[in-house]
Amino acid sequence: MSTIPINPVLPFLRTDRMPTIWCPGCGIGTTVNCFARALLDSGVDLKHLAIVSGIGCTGRVAGYVKLDSFHTTHGRAIPFATGLKLANPKLNVVVYSGDGDLSAIGGNHLIHAARRNIDIKVICVNNLIYAMTGGQTAPTTPGHVITSTHPYGTFDPNFNLPHLVEAAGAVYVARWTTFHVRQIARSMAEVFKKPGFCFIEILSPCPTLYQRRNKMGDGLDTMKFYKEHSKIKNGVSTSEVGLTRNGDIIVGKFVDRDRSDYLTMAHDQFVEALGDRYVDECAAECCEEGI
Amino acid sequence: MAKGSVSIHVERCKACGFCVEFCPTKVLALSSAFNSKGYHPPQMVAPEKCSGCDLCGMYCPDFAIFGYRLNAADSANAPDKEATDAR
Ligand SMILES: Cc1ncc(C[n+]2csc(CCOP(=O)(O)OP(=O)(O)O)c2C)c(N)n1
Ligand code: SF4
Ligand code: SF4
Ligand code: SF4
Ligand SMILES: [Mg+2]
Numbered sequence: 001m002s003t004i005p006i007n008p009v010l011p012f013l014r015t016d017r018m019p020t021i022w023c024p025g026c027g028i029g030t031t032v033n034c035f036a037r038a039l040l041d042s043g044v045d046l047k048h049l050a051i052v053s054g055i056g057c058t059g060r061v062a063g064y065v066k067l068d069s070f071h072t073t074h075g076r077a078i079p080f081a082t083g084l085k086l087a088n089p090k091l092n093v094v095v096y097s098g099d100g101d102l103s104a105i106g107g108n109h110l111i112h113a114a115r116r117n118i119d120i121k122v123i124c125v126n127n128l129i130y131a132m133t134g135g136q137t138a139p140t141t142p143g144h145v146i147t148s149t150h151p152y153g154t155f156d157p158n159f160n161l162p163h164l165v166e167a168a169g170a171v172y173v174a175r176w177t178t179f180h181v182r183q184i185a186r187s188m189a190e191v192f193k194k195p196g197f198c199f200i201e202i203l204s205p206c207p208t209l210y211q212r213r214n215k216m217g218d219g220l221d222t223m224k225f226y227k228e229h230s231k232i233k234n235g236v237s238t239s240e241v242g243l244t245r246n247g248d249i250i251v252g253k254f255v256d257r258d259r260s261d262y263l264t265m266a267h268d269q270f271v272e273a274l275g276d277r278y279v280d281e282c283a284a285e286c287c288e289e290g291i
Numbered sequence: 292m293a294k295g296s297v298s299i300h301v302e303r304c305k306a307c308g309f310c311v312e313f314c315p316t317k318v319l320a321l322s323s324a325f326n327s328k329g330y331h332p333p334q335m336v337a338p339e340k341c342s343g344c345d346l347c348g349m350y351c352p353d354f355a356i357f358g359y360r361l362n363a364a365d366s367a368n369a370p371d372k373e374a375t376d377a378r
Contacts, residue, residue, distance in 0.1 A: 004296075004298055004359070005359050007298065007300075007348070007354060008345075008348075008357065009348075009354055009357075010354070013354060015354075018303060018354070019303060019305070019328075019353065020352075020353065022352060022353075023305075024305035024306060024307050024330070025305075025307045025308075025352075027352060028352065029351070029352025029353055029354070030309065030349075030350055030352045033348070033349055033351060033352065033354060034349065179313075181346070181349040181350055182349070185349070218307075219307050219309070220307060220308045220309060220312055223309060223312065224312070
């Protein structure tokens with residue numbers, strides 16, 4: 001008789017909390033599935049990994065992964081993660097949150113963490129809307145979209161997140177959609193090994209609060225749209241990857257470059273200014289204790 | 292003979308259809324049966340075509356299905372749906 005293996009992602013999940021709150025056809029769970037596979041494939045040490053989420057449908061990820069995880073306040077996932085990283089430099093810190101959380105209320109934290117090149121990995125699930133609170137316009141909502149706060153359609157320009165974080169200083173920037181499951185898992189595994197501020201944007205269907213008002217069908221319709229309208233263009237200039245309501249979606253790895261991260265820059269500056277008087281306390285003590 | 296099979300956790304499924312749509316060999320279809328929440332979980336309609344690639348598993352937002360490879364001896368008696376539902 002054959003032995004049936006167990007689902008390879010189960011060890012990374014809190015199945016006692018399932019079913020998830022996510023609607024049928026929501027893409028957030030697919031991203032978590034890819035994340036679990038990236039953990040498997042990269043062999044990253046789970047004892048030195050922490051996940052930080054803000055508030056929103058995506059923010060719930062922190063509660064469903066069987067890892068050290070923190071469900072913080074709205075918009076503050078990055079500051080929380082920054083503190084975690086600076087106090088425990090050997091931790092692999094992943095921020096997993098929504099487009100509204102990261103680029104609206106948390107937008108200032110996003111650009112400054114990129115500028116300082118804080119060594120955190122940001123996974124932004126972009127459903128183009130504030131989903132959890134009822135479908136209000138987000139900075140990422142494209143033009144000509146009906147939302148609860150723009151009942152006659154949006155008209156103000158949207159953020160092109162890859163362009164924003166590249167300009168601010170991110171060392172790794174990629175965008176995929178939930179159709180691109182293998183590529184998402186590969187990018188996630190890649191950023192675990194990449195020092196510095198890394199950003200992966202994942203476009204994800206929200207049938208309930210984005211699509212319904214715009215007569216865009218269900219989650220599967222958006223997945224088919226992603227399949228038909230995504231163009232993989234690795235290395236393309238991020239200035240060319242802005243999103244529109246019905247236009248093509250440029251996906252790929254856009255940026256992969258190297259520069260010193262925040263802790264390295266701080267260390268170098270202290271050594272330059274203080275010479276022998278500088279003792280790197282953290283390297284000497286807390287990191288050796290095995291957090 | 293099938294090279295692979297799937298395991299389906301019927302109760303966790305929300306019938307989004309992702310696994311059905313993106314299976315490269317069209318092994319799956321949503322069944323007419325209901326789970327206790329009223330969703331139609333997938334079933335294998337062409338089990339002999341399953342490669343065990345696990346793409347269905349990667350797409351599933353609710354961790355309700357995954358594919359796995361069978362070795363030659365296993366594929367002769369690929370597990371039926373009941374046997375796999377428990378996972
Ligand atoms: C300080 C504060 N302001 C506002 C809110 C209400 N709020 C909760 S989630 C959310 C937006 C969520 O959007 P996003 O981050 O895109 O997550 P999604 O639900 O789309 O995954 C807002 C405005 C809050 N919880 N706290
Ligand atoms: S409201 Fe949208 S983002 Fe939130 S769980 Fe439902 S489909 Fe997903
Ligand atoms: S394992 Fe692959 S071939 Fe088998 S049902 Fe799943 S997607 Fe289809
Ligand atoms: S992808 Fe998962 S939730 Fe969606 S229909 Fe298939 S088994 Fe059900
Ligand atoms: Mg959102």
